[in-house]
Amino acid sequence: MASLTIQASDGSGSFGGYLALPGKTPAAAVLVIQEIFGINKVMRDLCDGFAAQGYLAFSPDLFWRIKPGIDITDQTEAEWQQAFELFQKFDVDKGIEDLKASLTTLRGHEACNGRVGSVGYCLGGKLAFLMATRSDADCNVSYYGVGLLDHIAEVKNIAKPLLMHVAREDGFVPKDQQDEVAAAVAANAHVTLHSYEGQDHAFAREGGAHYDAAAASTANQRTREFFARNLRD
Template sequence: MTMPELTIQAPDGGSFSSYLALPAKTPAPAILVIQEIFGVNQVMRDTCDWLAREGYVACCPDIFWRIEPGIDITDKTDEEWKRAFELFQAFDVDKGIEDLKATLTALRSHDASTGKVGSVGYCLGGKLAYLMATRSDVDASVGYYGVGLDELMGEAGKISKPLMLHIPTEDGFVPKEAQAKVHATLDDNPQVTLHDYQGNDHAFAREGGQHYDPKAAEQANRRSLDFFKQHLS
């Protein structure tokens, strides 16, 4: 396994870096890993490495580059949380999706890729994974505890490729009424699979995080791998 960086050309000029993990055997399907609010940090790099071990080309682009390139913080201190929320507030979602689509294009044509590309995102990235399903031709998307999805249900009619969402029922950032709106809109959509995790809080799959639940994380990750195997092979 090698971990080079991949530089992506932004559609409106400039470029940004991404962490790239390659599987032992290529060409392979690719997965676009969409960061949380802490940047391309060790958790995101570990996620890419895990997916590479599972046989995928995995790439996590620096979507905060327009604010400040190279953000790499943790969830361990109040100061880092404060910075993370500042970045979240400053982040331009529409520009971010354009940058993710540029990364998608780069992965489709990468020498190590078969051309099949999925996306997986966490927290802010979970929101963006949903938007990749509505605004791009990505082959399959998975969102973990996406925030603000209830405000984006007007785009649900644009979902044309498979989408899976992992929803913790006790998400401190996603009220019950917001979860209910997502279910009401998406439950009957044949392209969408929703999984609820009873009693789990936001970021239950973030290893080392305050709300990490190994059992729920393992279940969600297994579902995600099975989903990608089905739709990216």
């Protein structure tokens, strides 16, 4: 693993994360946006996977303003409680600013060719959606984003490709809210939404309670093809 330090745009400090380098550079980059468990093995493995596909992959520590270095799992009740406490304390707007700072730093990295996309899961799925509405990332992928209805007025700002993976049986996002979001993004030609029938939240998290290998394989293949279309030369 290489190291990367990001300076916060508001001057409040700096933060790091997990950086995985591809075998050949310069290459396009992918911002891998964390769930509520910090930069844990799941996020590191995702970065390594994107690096194996030929991308510079970086997962920034977005909880650094609360407590740096959070690395927990979804395997115990105590860790879930800690994760939800972090989620409640997390400032979404500052998180987006930290992601935009990460985007700028990645674009200028010697191993990057200047093209950068994002992909996020759970909390990160919400943030990837907001990167599509608030940043100039070349493309973005949202896996089962939460709380998107609160930001539906921003759909009109999406000007770059956005791919959305929605768990139809998501325990954190009622179906009526899913339907409202789907109707809103349908009006924007830059957005492609796939709904996965019978799937619950985090169906693509290996080792998770709701992991479904078939649905995860389908979603991840769609993501692979999406990045190939929008980040490759």
